Amino acid sequence: MPERILVITEKPSSARRIARALDDQGKPSSLKNGSVQYHVSRRGEDELIIVSALGHLYTIIQKGKGWNYPVYDIEWAPTYQAGKSNPRTRAHINAIKDLSQGATGYVSACDYDIEGSLIAYTILLYAVGDHSLAKSRRMLYSTLTREDLNKSWENMLPALDYPVIAAGKARHEMDWLFGINLSRALSLSVRKASGDFKTLSIGRVQGPTLRFVKEREEEINTFVPIPYWKINAETKIEDKKYPLEYEKQRLEREVHAKDVATACRGKEGTIKAIRSETETTPSPPPFNLGDLQREAYRVFKMNPSATLASAEKLYLSAHISYPRTSSQKLPSSIDLREILRKLAKNPSYAKQAEVLLMKKRLIPRQGKKDDVAHPAIHPTGSRPRRLGDNEKNVYDLVVKRFLACLSEPAIHEKIQGDIDVNGHLFYLNGSKTLESGWMDSYQPYVKDKEVLLPELKVGMTLPITKLSSRRNYSSPPPRFNQSTLLRLMENQNIGTKATRTNIIDTLYRRHYIEGNIVRITDLGFSIIETLERYSPDIISVEMTRELEQNLEDIQSGNLHADTVIENTVKTLDPILKRFKENAEKIGSEISLTLKDMFYKENYLGKCPSCGEGDIMIQRNRKTGKNFASCTNTKNGSCNQTYSLPQKKKVYSTGQRCVTCSAPVIKMYYGRKPWSLCLNAACPTKKGEHK
Amino acid sequence: MTSCKICQRKHIDGSTYCDHHHTAYTNLEEGYKQWRYALGVSWVEYLEKITKTSGTGRWVKEVADDILSGL
Numbered sequence: 034m035p036e037r038i039l040v041i042t043e044k045p046s047s048a049r050r051i052a053r054a055l056d057d058q059g060k061p062s063s064l065k066n067g068s069v070q071y072h073v074s075r076r077g078e079d080e081l082i083i084v085s086a087l088g089h090l091y092t093i094i095q096k097g098k099g100w101n102y103p104v105y106d107i108e109w110a111p112t113y114q115a116g117k118s119n120p121r122t123r124a125h126i127n128a129i130k131d132l133s134q135g136a137t138g139y140v141s142a143c144d145y146d147i148e149g150s151l152i153a154y155t156i157l158l159y160a161v162g163d164h165s166l167a168k169s170r171r172m173l174y175s176t177l178t179r180e181d182l183n184k185s186w187e188n189m190l191p192a193l194d195y196p197v198i199a200a201g202k203a204r205h206e207m208d209w210l211f212g213i214n215l216s217r218a219l220s221l222s223v224r225k226a227s228g229d230f231k232t233l234s235i236g237r238v239q240g241p242t243l244r245f246v247k248e249r250e251e252e253i254n255t256f257v258p259i260p261y262w263k264i265n266a267e268t269k270i271e272d273k274k275y276p277l278e279y280e281k282q283r284l285e286r287e288v289h290a291k292d293v294a295t296a297c298r299g300k301e302g303t304i305k306a307i308r309s310e311t312e313t314t315p316s317p318p319p320f321n322l323g324d325l326q327r328e329a330y331r332v333f334k335m336n337p338s339a340t341l342a343s344a345e346k347l348y349l350s351a352h353i354s355y356p357r358t359s360s361q362k363l364p365s366s367i368d369l370r371e372i373l374r375k376l377a378k379n380p381s382y383a384k385q386a387e388v389l390l391m392k393k394r395l396i397p398r399q400g401k402k403d404d405v406a407h408p409a410i411h412p413t414g415s416r417p418r419r420l421g422d423n424e425k426n427v428y429d430l431v432v433k434r435f436l437a438c439l440s441e442p443a444i445h446e447k448i449q450g451d452i453d454v455n456g457h458l459f460y461l462n463g464s465k466t467l468e469s470g471w472m473d474s475y476q477p478y479v480k481d482k483e484v485l486l487p488e489l490k491v492g493m494t495l496p497i498t499k500l501s502s503r504r505n506y507s508s509p510p511p512r513f514n515q516s517t518l519l520r521l522m523e524n525q526n527i528g529t530k531a532t533r534t535n536i537i538d539t540l541y542r543r544h545y546i547e548g549n550i551v552r553i554t555d556l557g558f559s560i561i562e563t564l565e566r567y568s569p570d571i572i573s574v575e576m577t578r579e580l581e582q583n584l585e586d587i588q589s590g591n592l593h594a595d596t597v598i599e600n601t602v603k604t605l606d607p608i609l610k611r612f613k614e615n616a617e618k619i620g621s622e623i624s625l626t627l628k629d630m631f632y633k634e635n636y637l638g639k640c641p642s643c644g645e646g647d648i649m650i651q652r653n654r655k656t657g658k659n660f661a662s663c664t665n666t667k668n669g670s671c672n673q674t675y676s677l678p679q680k681k682k683v684y685s686t687g688q689r690c691v692t693c694s695a696p697v698i699k700m701y702y703g704r705k706p707w708s709l710c711l712n713a714a715c716p717t718k719k720g721e722h723k
Numbered sequence: 724m725t726s727c728k729i730c731q732r733k734h735i736d737g738s739t740y741c742d743h744h745h746t747a748y749t750n751l752e753e754g755y756k757q758w759r760y761a762l763g764v765s766w767v768e769y770l771e772k773i774t775k776t777s778g779t780g781r782w783v784k785e786v787a788d789d790i791l792s793g794l
Contacts, residue, residue, distance in 0.1 A: 254743065255747045255783060256783065257779065258754075258773075259754060285761055286762075287763075506777075
């Protein structure tokens with residue numbers, strides 16, 4: 034009997050691709066329900082109605098009203114009811130309700146991960162109705178290619194993936210309970226202490242992550258560099274210079290360094306021994322998301338969020354496999370030869386692909402990490418036509434890494450000569466490439482540091498043409514960049530591959546951290562320091578890690594989601610009680626920093642009229658316009674005010690106008706700074722008004 | 724007096740510095756042992772050099788300046 038099946042996808046672009054792949058003719062009809070596009074595909078006798086969500090259409094809200102804490106009574110509701118930004122979600126919910134009429138079956142075709150499973154589940158439960166759940170099935174796929182999607186349709190799970198859904202639902206509820214309660218507690222503590230309201234946030238993963246940055250800043254601020262010396266020497270063989278390495282990498286005393294320099298400078302060395310060994314460098318494993326983000330940062334300086342966004346675009350256009358994966362493995366179910374055949378049609382990769390196609394067996398280098406849902410990130414072979422710069426870079430990296438992981442190891446011959454110089458031992462090091470192997474496939478992202486030596490013989494004498502000792506200092510630990518911070522989160526097992534990038538972005542958005550080389554702001558520092566004192570559990574890595582483990586246990590069926598949420602409330606309740614007891618102290622410490630920040634951000638200079646007050650940026654509450662005025666205008670002892678440009682952010686320069694003494698401000702046009710005197714009546718501006 | 728000699732933070736028991744500057748002071752003392760071994764410098768020479776060395780932590784420089792200003 035012909036069926037009418039409602040297929041729910043995560044995004045409009047994947048709906049189009051799935052509809053084309055599943056339609057017998059590859060030509061589905063595209064129709065509209067209100068403003069929402071959907072597709073009708075014919076598959077045998079069945080009619081498939083394919084409609085997309087826009088990510089999550091349902092979210093968690095508080096039951097009842099009020100902006101206080103603790104809040105434990107929650108429910109799932111449409112995102113538009115929660116005041117979330119996207120108004121189109123209402124249209125999608127209504128369209129899905131309409132299109133579900135007369136459906137005889139339902140398919141979740143969202144991305145195969147926790148979020149995808151939860152998106153389809155909440156839509157089926159709340160928009161279509163709970164009767165749909167018993168008739169729902171789950172498509173599992175890692176690429177949006179026609180072959181994969183058809184295979185996935187034929188091998189669907191007969192029911193929804195409930196353990197994954199339960200883990201996803203619990204994660205959202207847990208994060209909401211932590212995030213909303215702690216953020217309200219922080220914001221309200223500041224209001225209690227200062228009367229001012231400022232939205233502050235802290236979450237289950239945000240707190241420990243920010244703490245890492247704070248601890249690193251403390252290490253840097255309390256660092257004492259220690260001096261050490263390095264001996265730099267050089268020899269010349271057949272008119273070519275070669276560096277010599279002293280037997281000790283570091284000398285701890287200046288007097289020792291001077292002794293070596295005096296003993297060896299201008300002398301000759303004798304080769305006492307020559308060693309050579311073959312070194313094999315295995316090919317790198319294919320990328321998981323973290324590896325890809327780190328490598329894109331290393332070679333292109335791309336932020337992890339930009340890398341993820343580009344990888345997702347490439348996935349949605351079916352050029353690469355699903356990027357949110359932990360796996361560094363390519364299972365045997367993937368047709369590697371077919372991917373190589375397709376890549377061989379692309380001139381950029383043809384040469385390497387053809388070399389690999391000549392191999393009898395293709396055995397990819399596998400990494401240690403695995404993911405039950407998805408393989409490592411790999412190209413599908415489809416040839417991209419027009420890509421933006423970021424997508425082009427990420428695609429090239431993924432393809433070349435894929436080619437590299439299928440290639441042979443690189444083999445080098447390492448040669449080392451022991452040189453005796455007046456009783457001191459130096460090394461002459463060389464390296465010769467015997468087989469470049471995978472390094473050929475991974476150009477230009479790997480450099481082969483070959484140092485070819487002439488023929489060496491024991492007993493040969495070599496002149497020491499250059500010798501110096503140089504004082505160096507030990508360095509403080511480096512500040513994090515987004516890539517190293519991401520790695521630390523991964524190593525500490527906090528957050529997930531899908532959420533870590535967002536957590537870092539939130540820390541930037543809240544002005545807790547700043548810069549590409551991550552620095553903690555005064556506000557971020559103050560929040561962590563205050564919480565360490567009064568509520569250390571909130572920023573405890575151990576607690577966060579334990580909660581992550583609970584979520585994994587739900588997914589593997591070892592723990593019930595309700596138990597985890599009950600435990601979350603049990604954990605959170607004493608934390609919030611203790612927070613409430615100390616709210617005033619917490620609030621007053623943070624509000625001091627906020628006041629200081631506000632002052633720094635808005636101070637433009639000393640008042641030229643009264644000489645005592647400060648010129649500060651102000652906002653007119655009625656008109657919403659910015660202006661600058663002396664702080665003494667409040668007590669009536671000064672009336673100095675200035676109008677300000679409304680569309681540009683104004684910065685202090687710390688300088689005064691040489692003509693009228695008014696503060697000089699700075700604005701940016703693109704990246705170009707422009708300084709000007711604040712006083713519109715300044716004599717220097719007369720020419721401008723004419 | 725309840726605040727640190729250098730900043731406005733509360734000083735810790737048994738020290739005239741806050742926890743940040745106290746840690747910096749402890750590290751400064753520890754570092755001197757290695758500097759003396761390496762270069763044979765006096766405490767004052769060490770403090771003068773450390774304030775001019777890149778890589779020295781901000782709080783360490785503040786403590787070194789504070790000690791030097793009291794000499």
